Amino acid sequence: MEILANLIDGFFIAFEPLNLGLMVVGVVVGLFIGAMPGLGSVNGVAILLPMTFLVPPTSAIIFLAAIYYGAMYGGAISSIMLGIPGASTAVATTFDGRPLALKGEADKALIAAAVASFVGGTISIILFTLFAPPLADWALAFGDHELFALMMMAFATFVGLSGDDIPKTLFSICIGLVLSSVGLDIMSGEPRLVFFDIIGFMHGINFLVLAIGIYGIGEMLWTIESTRGEPSMSKAKISVDRIVSNLKEVSGTWVTALMASFVGFFVGILPAAGATPGSLMSYGFAKTYSKTPEEFGKGKVDGVVAPEAANNAASTGAMLPMLTLGIPGSPTTAILLGGMVIWGLVPGPMLFIEQEEFVWGLIASLYAANLFAAVINIGFIPMFLWMLKMPFTILAPGIFVLCIIGGFAPTQSMHDVWLMFGFGVAGYLMRKLDYPLAPAVLAIVLGPLAEPSLRQSLLISNGDITAFFTRPISGTFMAFAIFLLLLPIIKAVRARMVGNSSQ
Amino acid sequence: MKLGKKLLGLGIAAVVGIALTVSASAINSAEAGWEPKKPIEFVIMAGKGGGADKMARLLQTVIEKNGWSSKPLTPINKPGGSGAEALVHLNNASDPDHTIMVTLNSFYTTPMRQPKLGVDISTFTPIARMAEDTFLLWVNKDSGITTVEEFVAAAKAKGGDWIMAGTGKLSEDNLLTDFLNAAYDLDMKYVPYKGGGKVAKQLAGNHADSTVNNPSEQEGFYAAGTTVPLAAFTDNRLAMFPDAPTFGELGKEFVYYMQRSVVGAPGMSAEAATYYQELFAQVFASEEWASYRTKKSLQGELLQGDALMSYWMHERDVHRAMLQKMGAIE
Amino acid sequence: MKRAELVMILLMAAFSAYLMWKSAELPVGWVENEGPGGGAWPFWLAGIMLGTSVWSLVRWSRGISLPSQSDQPFMDEFALSSFLKVAVPLGIALGLIHFIGIYFSIPIFMIYYMRFLGKHTWPLTLSISIGTPIVTFFFFDIALRIVLPKGYTEPLFYPLYDMFL
Numbered sequence: 001m002e003i004l005a006n007l008i009d010g011f012f013i014a015f016e017p018l019n020l021g022l023m024v025v026g027v028v029v030g031l032f033i034g035a036m037p038g039l040g041s042v043n044g045v046a047i048l049l050p051m052t053f054l055v056p057p058t059s060a061i062i063f064l065a066a067i068y069y070g071a072m073y074g075g076a077i078s079s080i081m082l083g084i085p086g087a088s089t090a091v092a093t094t095f096d097g098r099p100l101a102l103k104g105e106a107d108k109a110l111i112a113a114a115v116a117s118f119v120g121g122t123i124s125i126i127l128f129t130l131f132a133p134p135l136a137d138w139a140l141a142f143g144d145h146e147l148f149a150l151m152m153m154a155f156a157t158f159v160g161l162s163g164d165d166i167p168k169t170l171f172s173i174c175i176g177l178v179l180s181s182v183g184l185d186i187m188s189g190e191p192r193l194v195f196f197d198i199i200g201f202m203h204g205i206n207f208l209v210l211a212i213g214i215y216g217i218g219e220m221l222w223t224i225e226s227t228r229g230e231p232s233m234s235k236a237k238i239s240v241d242r243i244v245s246n247l248k249e250v251s252g253t254w255v256t257a258l259m260a261s262f263v264g265f266f267v268g269i270l271p272a273a274g275a276t277p278g279s280l281m282s283y284g285f286a287k288t289y290s291k292t293p294e295e296f297g298k299g300k301v302d303g304v305v306a307p308e309a310a311n312n313a314a315s316t317g318a319m320l321p322m323l324t325l326g327i328p329g330s331p332t333t334a335i336l337l338g339g340m341v342i343w344g345l346v347p348g349p350m351l352f353i354e355q356e357e358f359v360w361g362l363i364a365s366l367y368a369a370n371l372f373a374a375v376i377n378i379g380f381i382p383m384f385l386w387m388l389k390m391p392f393t394i395l396a397p398g399i400f401v402l403c404i405i406g407g408f409a410p411t412q413s414m415h416d417v418w419l420m421f422g423f424g425v426a427g428y429l430m431r432k433l434d435y436p437l438a439p440a441v442l443a444i445v446l447g448p449l450a451e452p453s454l455r456q457s458l459l460i461s462n463g464d465i466t467a468f469f470t471r472p473i474s475g476t477f478m479a480f481a482i483f484l485l486l487l488p489i490i491k492a493v494r495a496r497m498v499g500n501s502s503q
Numbered sequence: 504m505k506l507g508k509k510l511l512g513l514g515i516a517a518v519v520g521i522a523l524t525v526s527a528s529a530i531n532s533a534e535a536g537w538e539p540k541k542p543i544e545f546v547i548m549a550g551k552g553g554g555a556d557k558m559a560r561l562l563q564t565v566i567e568k569n570g571w572s573s574k575p576l577t578p579i580n581k582p583g584g585s586g587a588e589a590l591v592h593l594n595n596a597s598d599p600d601h602t603i604m605v606t607l608n609s610f611y612t613t614p615m616r617q618p619k620l621g622v623d624i625s626t627f628t629p630i631a632r633m634a635e636d637t638f639l640l641w642v643n644k645d646s647g648i649t650t651v652e653e654f655v656a657a658a659k660a661k662g663g664d665w666i667m668a669g670t671g672k673l674s675e676d677n678l679l680t681d682f683l684n685a686a687y688d689l690d691m692k693y694v695p696y697k698g699g700g701k702v703a704k705q706l707a708g709n710h711a712d713s714t715v716n717n718p719s720e721q722e723g724f725y726a727a728g729t730t731v732p733l734a735a736f737t738d739n740r741l742a743m744f745p746d747a748p749t750f751g752e753l754g755k756e757f758v759y760y761m762q763r764s765v766v767g768a769p770g771m772s773a774e775a776a777t778y779y780q781e782l783f784a785q786v787f788a789s790e791e792w793a794s795y796r797t798k799k800s801l802q803g804e805l806l807q808g809d810a811l812m813s814y815w816m817h818e819r820d821v822h823r824a825m826l827q828k829m830g831a832i833e
Numbered sequence: 834m835k836r837a838e839l840v841m842i843l844l845m846a847a848f849s850a851y852l853m854w855k856s857a858e859l860p861v862g863w864v865e866n867e868g869p870g871g872g873a874w875p876f877w878l879a880g881i882m883l884g885t886s887v888w889s890l891v892r893w894s895r896g897i898s899l900p901s902q903s904d905q906p907f908m909d910e911f912a913l914s915s916f917l918k919v920a921v922p923l924g925i926a927l928g929l930i931h932f933i934g935i936y937f938s939i940p941i942f943m944i945y946y947m948r949f950l951g952k953h954t955w956p957l958t959l960s961i962s963i964g965t966p967i968v969t970f971f972f973f974d975i976a977l978r979i980v981l982p983k984g985y986t987e988p989l990f991y992p993l994y995d996m997f998l
Contacts, residue, residue: 186697342560
C-alpha cells in the first residue's frame with residue numbers, strides 16, 4: 001500500500017507541466033539519436049547532460065530517462081530499415097527485422113518492435129516498483145564466477161544461430177573474441193595486440209566499428225551485387241487495415257514477449273552485464289522453444305519481439321543497480337550516475353529513503369515515458385516508410401555517409417573509420433564464401449565481459465575450475481548452459497530414433 | 504523533378520545566407536585578448552562514468568552554465584592504454600590552442616611504463632590542478648573489522664587468500680596494496696577490475712575482503728553502513744570520516760593523493776594558456792566546485808603555471824621510485 | 834568459387850597464426866599471483882581459429898562446403914565492376930576527409946554516386962549533396978557537439994562557430 005501511495009505521489013510529480021513537456025521532447029530527441037547508426041542512448045544522454053543543470057534534478061533525470069527510452073525504441077528503427085544495428089542492444093533485432101523489411105513488411109516489424117518494447121518496458125518497471133530493494137541484494141550477490149557463467153549461457157544460446165558450416169561458424173565466434181581483446185589488458189596492465197604499434201588500437205576495437213562495417217558497408221556491397229544494382233527495397237504501405245492486422249499478428253507473440261521481458265530484466269539488473277546479453281539470450285530462447293525454429297532469421301515476428309522486449313526491459317533494469325547501489329549496469333547509466341553526482345545526489349541504498357520525491361518521480365515518469373515512446377514511435381512509422389521508398393541510388397550514398405559518420409562519432413577517431421571500411425570489404429568477401437558474420441559481431445560484444453570475469457574468477461579460486469560448478473547461482477547457470485549446448489545433439493538423436501522406428 | 508528544383512533553391516538560399524553571415528562576423532573578431540575560435544577539445548584520460556569523467560563533465564557543466572567560455576568544451580573519452588592514447592593525442596595535437604585534457608596519476612606512470620610513446624610530460628602546458636583526491640582503506644561491515652590492527656590480524660590469518668580488489672595492474676590501488684603488504688608483512692592477493700565503481704561493488708557484495716577506494720566511490724555504501732573506512736592515506740583526518748585515523752598516526756608514514764588536473768597540449772601559445780588558466784581559476788572559485796570538493800572530501804589547493812609544473816616533476820620522481828621498487832620499470 | 838575459398842582459408846589460417854604470434858608477446862600460460870597471463874585468451878582462441886581453418890581445408894578438399902561445389906566465378910564481371918565503382922570511390926572519399934574534411938568529401942562522393950551511378954538529374958543531385966552536409970553540420974557539430982573532422986578547411990568554419998555556438 002505504501003508503494004501505491006508513493007507511486008501516486010510520483011505521478012503527480014511526473015505530470016507537472018515542465019516534466020511532461022521534457023518527457024515528450026526527450027522521447028522525440030532520443031528516438032532520432034537512437035535511429036542514427038553509431039549513436040545510441042549513451043551519446044544522447046552524455047551530450048544533453050550539461051543542459052539539465054537549468055532545471056531541478058527530478059526534472060533533469062526525467063528528461064534524461066525519456067531520452068534513454070526514446071533511444072532504445074529508435075535503435076530498432078535502423079536495425080529494421082537499414083539492417084545496421086545502431087547499438088549493440090539492437091543487433092539481435094536485425095536477424096529477423098531486416099528480412100521482414102526486405103519482404104516488404106517493414107511496417108509489421110516496426111510495429112512489433114514498438115509494441116514489444118512497450119511490453120518489456122512496462123513489465124520491468126512494475127518489477128522495479130515492487131521489488132527494487134530485494135533485487136539490489138541479488139545483484140550484489142553476483143560475483144565474477146556468476147558473471148562468467150552467465151556469459152557461458154549467452155554463448156550457449158548462439159549455437160542455435162549458427163549456419164550449416166560449423167568450422168566457419170566457430171572461426172567467426174573466435175575471431176570476434178580475439179578482436180575484443182585488443183587494447184589494454186587491465187589484469188596485467190599491458191597493452192596487447194596493438195598491431196604494428198598503431199596507437200588507434202590502444203582503445204580496442206569498438207563493437208560499432210565491426211557492426212557498421214559488416215552490416216553497413218559489407219551489406220550494401222552485397223545488396224548491390226546480389227540484386228544486380230536494382231534492389232527493390234521495402235515497398236511497404238501503411239493503412240489502418242494493415243495496422244490492425246499487424247497488431248493482431250503481434251499480439252499472438254505474447255508468450256515470447258513475456259519471457260523476453262523477464263529474461264531482459266533479470267540480466268539487466270546485474271551490474272556490468274547491460275542490455276545486450278539479455279536481448280541475445282531472449283532471441284536464443286525464443287528460437288529454442290519455438291515450434292518452427294527454422295523460420296527464425298527469415299523474417300519471423302517473434303524474432304523481432306524477443307530482443308526488443310528484452311532490451312527495453314534490461315535498460316529499465318539497469319537503472320536499478322545505479323539507483324540502489326551506485327553501480328551502473330550499462331554505459332548509459334554510468335553517465336546518468338555522473339549526472340546524479342553533478343546534481344548533488346548520492347546514489348546508494350539510502351537514496352530511496354532520503355530522496356523519496358526524486359526516486360518516485362523518476363519511477364512514475366518511466367511508466368509515462370514508456371507509453372509516450374511507444375505512441376510517438378508508431379506515429380513516425382509512415383515517415384520512415386516514406387524514406388525507404390526513395391530510389392536506391394539516393395538511399396545508398398546516404399547510407400554510406402551515415403556509416404562514415406557513425407563510425408567516427410563514438411570515438412571521434414579516423415582510425416576507427418578506416419577500420420570499419422576494412423571490416424566492411426573483408427566481411428563482404430567472406431560472406432560470399434559462406435562465412436557467417438553475425439557470431440563475430442555478437443562475440444565482440446560479449447568478449448570484454450567474459451574474459452576479465454573468467455580471469456578474475458580463476459585468480460580468486462587459484463585456478464580451480466570446479467568453483468564455477470560448486471557455487472549455487474553459477475552452478476545453475478553452467479548446468480543450463482551445458483544443457484543448451486547439448487540440445488541440438490539431443491534433438492538429433494531423438495529425431496534419428498523416431499526415424500528408425502518408423503522404418 | 505519539381506522537388507529537386509525546390510530543394511536546390513533552398514540549398515542555394517542557405518549557402519548564400521551562410522556566406523553573408525561569414526563576412527559579417529569577420530568584423531567583430533578584433534577584440535582584445537585571446538578567445539577560442541572553435542569548440543575546445545576536452546580530452547578525458549579515462550572511460551565514461553569513472554571518477555575523472557564525472558569531474559570533467561562537472562567542470563564542463565559549470566563553465567557552460569555560467570557562460571564563461573565563448574566556445575563550448577566538447578568532452579572526448581580516450582581511456583585506451585591507461586591513458587596512453589590520450590597522452591599521444593595531446594602530444595600530436597594539430598591545434599594545441601584548442602586541446603586540453605583532464606588528467607590523473609597515470610599522467611606520470613604511463614609515459615614511464617611505455618617509453619615507446621615518446622611522451623615527455625615536461626613539455627605539456629600546465630593549466631590548473633583542481634583538486635587532489637584521497638584514498639582510504641575499506642572493509643565490509645560483515646567482517647566485523649573496525650581498526651587497522653584487526654585488519655592486519657585477519658589478513659595475516661588468511662594469507663594469500665585475502666582478496667584486495669583494485670583498478671588495474673600497476674594502478675594507484677596496486678601501489679597502495681604493495682605498500683600495505685610491505686608495511687604490515689602481508690600477502691594479500693591483488694585482483695584488478697575495470698573502474699573504481701566495480702571495485703566498490705566487489706567489496707559491498709563480499710566478493711573482496713578489502714579495497715583502497717576514493718571516498719566518492721564508496722560514499723553510497725558508507726552512507727548505508729555496508730562498508731567501513733579503517734584509515735586514510737592522507738596528512739590529516741578527513742572531516743567526512745572522523746573515526747578513520749591517518750596511516751601517519753598509526754606509525755606508518757605513507758601519504759598518497761590522486762591529482763585531478765587540467766593540462767594543455769605541448770606548444771600551446773602563451774595567450775591561450777593564460778586564457779585557460781583564468782577560466783579554470785574562475786571554476787575553482789565557483790560555488791559549485793567548492794561544494795563538490797567538500798562533498799567528495801577533495802584536498803589540495805589550486806596550482807597553476809610553473810608551480811604546477813614543479814609539482815608534476817616532483818610527483819614524477821616519486822612515482823618513478825615506486826615503480827622501480829615494484830620492478831615495473833628499470 | 835572453389836579457388837577463392839582455398840585462398841580465403843589459407844589467408845585466414847595465416848592470420849590466425851599471426852594473431853597467435855602477436856598474442857604471445859604477453860605470457861600465455863599461468864602466471865603466479867596473476868592468474869592466466871595477458872596473452873592467454875587471444876592466444877588459445879587464435880589457436881582454435883587455426884584449427885577450424887584446417888577443418889575447413891579438409892571440408893574443401895572433400896568438396897563438402899558449398900563454395901567448393903560451385904563452378905561460378907568468385908567475382909563475375911558485374912560484381913567486380915560494381916565493387917570497383919562503389920568501394921574504391923568510398924575509400925577515396927575517406928582519404929579525402931583527412932585533407933578537405935568530411936563536409937567537402939561527402940558532397941563529392943554523393944554527387945559521384947547519384948549523378949554518375951544513379952543518373953539522377955543535376956538539380957536533385959546537387960540539392961541532396963549540398964543539403965546533407967548542411968543538415969549533418971547542424972545535427973552533429975552544433976546540436977550534439979560532436980565535432981566532425983574538417984582537415985585544412987577548418988578556418989572556413991570559424992565564423993559558423995561564432996554564430997551558432
